[in-house]
Amino acid sequence: MSQDSAITLAPGERQLFSEQFSPNMFLTQFKTTMVITDRRVIVRRPNALFGVIPMGYNEETSPLRHISQVNAGESFSTRHMLYGGLAIVLGLINLGGGGSMFGGGLAVVGLVLIGVGAFLIYAAHELGVGFRNHGGGVLFAAASKSERGKVEAAKRAVNDIVFAREQPVESEVPVAPATDPTIVIPAPTSAVPSSAPSRFTAAQASDPTTPQALLSQIAEHEPSLRSTVAANPNCYPGLLDWLRGLGDPEVERALAARV
Structure with missing residues (x-):
């Protein structure tokens, strides 16, 4: 299951x-x-x-x-610890009833409860x-x-x-169209390169499994990887529009090559 x-949103939300x-x-x-x-x-x-x-x-x-x-x-x-401890205690009690006429069944139930309890404590x-x-x-x-x-x-x-x-902002940040209601990520907030050292790699920028939120961060903070992000199949429409508006020749070529 x-x-x-x-998730239901309010009117206008x-x-x-x-x-x-x-x-x-x-x-x-x-x-x-x-x-x-x-x-x-x-x-x-x-x-x-x-x-x-x-x-x-x-x-x-x-x-x-x-x-x-x-x-x-x-x-x-704390809830998981409490439930896990309770399950283990109940499991031990059931194992202790192994000498009764229902001993075999109680032992199985006890082992299951102990296993569930251990899992809850682990989680x-x-x-x-x-x-x-x-x-x-x-x-x-x-x-x-x-x-x-x-x-x-x-x-x-x-x-x-x-x-x-x-x-305060000068203009509204473009947002990806809600074609997929589970993934709507804002485009980067600025086209100005960040002065901070890069923490991103070309492998992240080109990997189709890279989360869209991370692609947005790469495009904003690592100008040298923008063309790679533009070619990534997971690049969402809002980010593509933002990249297209930069006027970068390398980015334009990557966008033109997209299938």
Whole structure:
């Protein structure tokens, strides 16, 4: 059973960014959805009984103007530790009943519970993107440990959206058309090259699996890789339009060569 990623927006509300993570690297059907609109942050998390049985989802929101901090990193789930410990205790109790007439069945149940408990304790440390509001509340979009690069790219894109709104801008940033409701990423905010040392590679710029948020960052901060980004099949329409407007001959040739 896969998690429904559709999130209903209010009339007139515009989606700016959306990403999905798989907090469980084994049960990848459980998806955490993070959506940023021009009004709020939305995080939808799957609910699962004992970590394996789908039980709907929980959706939390916070107004965009109330977000004070965006973090990407590790979190510790007390709930997972509690459920994991309880499952292990129940499993040991069932194993202790092996001498009864139902001993064989109880032993199997006990082993299953111990396995589930150990898994929950293992999953107690989570990776993801967290949003802290001015009241101290936190929205957390959990991801698996293998999605660290995806989390970092999402954090950079979200920071650009959330905190750029606090600065005066001369013109509206172009946004990719909502042809895919799960991937809408803003184009880079400036055509001026960054003076910071490059942290991007040509392999990232050309890889079709590179997240669109990361492609936006590469195009903004690494002018020498813009033609490579323009040729990437995963380059989204909003970013293509931004690149096309730069008037760079190498970028123009890469755009013309796209199929």
